[in-house]
Amino acid sequence: xxxxxxxxxxxxxxxxxxxxxxxxxxxxxxxxxxxxxxxxxxxxxxxxxxxxxxxxxxxxxxxxxxxxxxxxxxxxxxxxxxxxxxxxxxxxxxxxxxxxxxxxxxxxxxxxxxxxxxxxxxxxxxxxxxxxxxxxxxxxxxxxxxxxxxxxxxxxxxxxxxxxxxxxxxxxxxxxxxxxxxxxxxxxxxxxxxxxxxxxxxxxxxxxxxxxxxxxxxxxxxxxxxxxxxxxxxxxxxxxxxxxxxxxxxxxxxxxxxxxxxxxxxxxxxxxxxxxxxxxxxxxxxxxxxxxx
Amino acid sequence: xxxxxxxxxxxxxxxxxxxxxxxxxxxxxxxxxxxxxxxxxxxxxxxxxxxxxxxxxxxxxxxxxxxxxxxxxxxxxxxxxxxxxxxxxxxxxxxxxxxxxxxxxxxxxxxxxxxxxxxxxxxxxxxxxxxxxxxxxxxxxxxxxxxxxxxxxxxxxxxxxxxxxxxxxxxxxxxxxxxxxxxxxxxxxxxxxxxxxxxxxxxxxxxxxxxxxxxxxxxxxxxxxxxxxxxxxxxxxxxxxxxxxxxxxxxxxxxxxxxxxxxxxxxxxxxxxxxxxxxxxxxxxxxxxxxxxxxxxxxxxxxxxxxxxxxxxxxxxxxxxxxxxxxxxxxxxxxxxxxxxxxxxxxxxx
Ligand SMILES: Nc1ncnc2c1ncn2[C@@H]1O[C@H](COP(=O)(O)OP(=O)(O)O)[C@@H](O)[C@H]1O
Ligand SMILES: [Mg+2]
Numbered sequence: 001x002x003x004x005x006x007x008x009x010x011x012x013x014x015x016x017x018x019x020x021x022x023x024x025x026x027x028x029x030x031x032x033x034x035x036x037x038x039x040x041x042x043x044x045x046x047x048x049x050x051x052x053x054x055x056x057x058x059x060x061x062x063x064x065x066x067x068x069x070x071x072x073x074x075x076x077x078x079x080x081x082x083x084x085x086x087x088x089x090x091x092x093x094x095x096x097x098x099x100x101x102x103x104x105x106x107x108x109x110x111x112x113x114x115x116x117x118x119x120x121x122x123x124x125x126x127x128x129x130x131x132x133x134x135x136x137x138x139x140x141x142x143x144x145x146x147x148x149x150x151x152x153x154x155x156x157x158x159x160x161x162x163x164x165x166x167x168x169x170x171x172x173x174x175x176x177x178x179x180x181x182x183x184x185x186x187x188x189x190x191x192x193x194x195x196x197x198x199x200x201x202x203x204x205x206x207x208x209x210x211x212x213x214x215x216x217x218x219x220x221x222x223x224x225x226x227x228x229x230x231x232x233x234x235x236x237x238x239x240x241x242x243x244x245x246x247x248x249x250x251x252x253x254x255x256x257x258x259x260x261x262x263x264x265x266x267x268x269x270x271x272x273x274x275x276x277x278x279x280x281x282x283x284x285x286x287x288x289x290x291x292x293x
Numbered sequence: 294x295x296x297x298x299x300x301x302x303x304x305x306x307x308x309x310x311x312x313x314x315x316x317x318x319x320x321x322x323x324x325x326x327x328x329x330x331x332x333x334x335x336x337x338x339x340x341x342x343x344x345x346x347x348x349x350x351x352x353x354x355x356x357x358x359x360x361x362x363x364x365x366x367x368x369x370x371x372x373x374x375x376x377x378x379x380x381x382x383x384x385x386x387x388x389x390x391x392x393x394x395x396x397x398x399x400x401x402x403x404x405x406x407x408x409x410x411x412x413x414x415x416x417x418x419x420x421x422x423x424x425x426x427x428x429x430x431x432x433x434x435x436x437x438x439x440x441x442x443x444x445x446x447x448x449x450x451x452x453x454x455x456x457x458x459x460x461x462x463x464x465x466x467x468x469x470x471x472x473x474x475x476x477x478x479x480x481x482x483x484x485x486x487x488x489x490x491x492x493x494x495x496x497x498x499x500x501x502x503x504x505x506x507x508x509x510x511x512x513x514x515x516x517x518x519x520x521x522x523x524x525x526x527x528x529x530x531x532x533x534x535x536x537x538x539x540x541x542x543x544x545x546x547x548x549x550x551x552x553x554x555x556x557x558x559x560x561x562x563x564x565x566x567x568x569x570x571x572x573x574x575x576x577x578x579x580x581x582x583x584x585x586x587x588x589x590x591x592x593x594x595x596x597x598x599x600x601x602x603x604x605x606x607x608x609x610x611x612x613x614x615x616x617x618x619x620x621x622x623x624x625x626x627x628x629x630x631x632x633x634x635x636x637x638x639x640x641x642x643x
Contacts, residue, residue, distance in 0.1 A: 181376060181378070183374045183375075183376050183377070183378035184378050184380070186343075186345050186365075186372075186374070186378060187372070187374055187377075187378030187379075187380075187439075188380075188391075188395075189344075189345070189364070189365040189366060190343055190344075190345070190365045190366070190370065190371060190372045191366075191371070191391055191392040191395060191396075191439070192366045192392050192395040192396040193366060193395050194364065194366065197395060201391075201395065202380055205380075205382045205383075206380070206381055206382055
């Protein structure tokens with residue numbers, strides 16, 4: 001491989017390097033900008049006088065005696081109790097992922113191995129519901145939820161998120177299972193496994209990258225969701241994204257926007273950790289060939 | 294160790310018949326080969342024995358009990374799959390140990406049992422590798438090792454050699470034969486390759502379209518094929534078959550006339566004989582017809598005629614020379630001939 005790469009003309013190598021660097025900067029810039037700015041006051045980060053103020057921070061300097069301040073974080077986390085939103089998000093995300101993966105692996109496995117004629121149409125129908133804008137589904141839920149007096153609670157939201165997400169999880173895991181030869185289950189059963197043991201001991205270990213990848217998608221859906229959580233949760237049960245939105249909605253109050261910026265940065269960090277942690281499984285899950293023996 | 298009996302076993306999917314009234318008694322320690330063309334129901338039969346496929350009708354007996362309703366794990370069999378079915382996330386050692394683990398064999402015995410199996414299939418140098426890091430032949434041996442690591446009552450092997458190249462197939466075939474004679478375990482082996490069947494089997498079951506065509510020792514089915522299907526499937530080259538009429542012990546076909554056959558029956562018959570039993574002659578012979586082709590096989594030459602609708606071939610020495618279209622004669626003694634009823638394909642008793 002490296003031989004081949006060495007033979008490429010230097011101009012091409014230079015060009016592609018420049019392109020990759022450019023792309024990196026473009027991709028990373030908004031995040032770096034926001035992170036840098038989150039340690040400033042509103043007067044700097046949203047400065048009308050000079051955009052360079054966001055970098056140098058003269059107003060921050062004047063108000064706090066240094067170019068950086070933790071005011072945004074303090075306000076968001078302590079004063080506005082952003083930790084509560086983090087906790088709520090944690091609960092919602094955890095249960096959404098666990099429930100949809102459990103149902104998804106069992107259901108996907110059953111569909112992949114059943115040979116049932118209508119499997120394809122079943123999955124197709126599921127996908128149609130997944131494709132609908134979430135808001136069309138949620139507005140339908142509102143009234144019954146009010147009447148049943150279950151509006152505003154975390155479990156309700158978890159159930160709705162699982163329902164919205166399940167078709168996709170099922171579909172994705174189903175195709176992962178299809179790529180695992182049936183011989184593997186059968187070998188395990190002849191070797192002494194029950195059907196469920198074969199699933200647990202022979203199939204799931206091979207399926208692991210697929211489960212992690214699908215889990216990541218479920219995670220992102222629940223983590224980033226705004227439509228469902230903002231409409232179905234009370235103020236104190238709000239998750240991070242609606243909470244950040246509520247900070248932004250109150251621009252009259254000096255400094256509150258900076259709470260939003262600080263909260264945004266706080267919300268991004270776990271994603272980086274997650275991707276770094278599961279990087280290998282995600283890559284092999286996305287290149288599904290890795291599943292094959 | 295056990296006797297395995299299939300009593301009128303049927304497999305149907307809707308109106309499609311996969312296996313039709315399969316009836317067979319397999320003795321303890323026997324090496325039985327199911328032979329037939331692709332799609333004839335061999336794998337289905339084997340999978341019913343393993344419990345991977347439900348039996349539509351009939352009974353399967355393993356030892357002294359009916360196993361129809363037992364799960365695969367409760368049948369105490371082991372199986373080698375065509376695509377091996379190895380666990381890709383486990384090492385060779387752990388693959389072979391897997392059956393011991395799930396069957397709750399006491400842990401202290403694992404190492405010794407696994408090492409014994411690994412010795413038998415000669416994988417000592419590859420114990421720690423994953424299946425993906427092995428060649429086809431080595432993977433095949435892992436599958437074998439996993440099958441023999443515990444002492445099952447029956448081995449099932451579904452075309453275990455079909456993914457190997459020709460040379461490896463010959464050596465692995467010998468290894469399987471050797472293993473089976475050492476372990477003395479009843480074995481059912483599926484193949485579409487008649488040479489494999491002939492070399493391995495104590496008894497061969499020839500199948501076609503879900504039905505048993507003939508059961509017998511390799512010599513049996515080679516020397517006395519029960520019908521034209523078996524005759525044309527066994528042997529390389531397969532038996533020559535020519536259609537014609539039998540009258541008073543004389544067979545008359547297009548370009549061929551054989552006298553001295555049993556006079557008992559008459560009518561439309563198919564005459565069969567093996568290429569290596571007949572010989573080319575200079576004088577008059579039973580065949581006298583223009584030659585269709587001549588092929589050099591190395592140790593011999595193969596002369597072919599076109600008689601009626603069928604091609605008929607005879608082996609001769611490699612120095613033999615003739616031009617295509619020349620009339621060539623051959624001697625077909627009545628003693629080497631087999632007679633089949635043309636309509637049913639069944640052998641006519643002689
Ligand atoms: N699940 C199934 N449903 C319907 N037909 C099947 C099924 N499995 C196998 N068959 C059919 O049964 C016949 C025998 O198959 P098989 O036993 O696999 O043949 P082979 O002798 O090549 O191993 C084939 O025609 C095959 O198409
Ligand atoms: Mg088969």
